[in-house]
Amino acid sequence: MIRPALLLALLALPACSPGLPEVARPQQPGQIASRDASGPPDAAPGTCWGRDETPARLQTITEEIIVTPAVLDADGNVTTPAVTRTESRQEIVEERQELWFETPCPNSFTPDVVASLQRALKARGRYEGEITGTLNTATRSAIRDYQKPQGLNSSVLSLTAARQLGLVAIAVPANPA
Template structure:
């Protein structure tokens, strides 16, 4: 267990993944590894999980109860009668997305500094090259990955490969 902002956080471990180090003294740590990988996956790999909550909105509809009564000459005898209907509607379904990540033991300070340098070269990171996975680095990771449809600040294996941090096996 690690102490984070006055509360205790349990960090799950998966296969060869080491428990995640404290990311920042100011922000809670992100949990990147889980006790069980997604079904059918390599049990020795590390996984991240992005959960997007459902978006629910209050929808108000005006429903015609009784149409207007209009004479043949166009004279309105009675106005239409409407009722207001208010209900909750799911605008966007909850989404749970598992994705492969580099394991924590691979994210050394040198690799994180290289990650920061790669994100800075793309104009996504403006902080110092500290080698720490801080809030600015996570925000830059989110900006890089969101362009490809993954709105997460957890570094995916795909993004690590695109940024030149992880070798890609040749076939």
């Protein structure tokens, strides 16, 4: 039987450890900004940006290392078996990747625009929720579902996707060739 004092000490133990590393939190409904909206160093002033990060993929390699080789007699029989140790190491299989992408600016996400976004995603079979005009979890999931086949695994709407969905005007060159 566990004593109450021991149980209490075990429950309090996590409070003594240093805080966990900060990780990206899922954005709350109605929140538009990406984790770092400042954009890449060459971003044009007045533009808004999102960032997609893919962590590095690691592979653990385990090897048996011979410390002392086996000893054989004249007939080739093992008199003393080999002594080995197991060594493990990690290697990077795929480097960490960071992708910046332009986004519509947060002030453009009015309830009417978000409702249009939900209708556009619904028309493409990506959104199954109610048309609420709020950027909720279901809408963000649908945005990710829409953008993922295009190589952008993000719930932050890219400017390219917004144009494809008819939410943002497509810039026409002043002097068409």
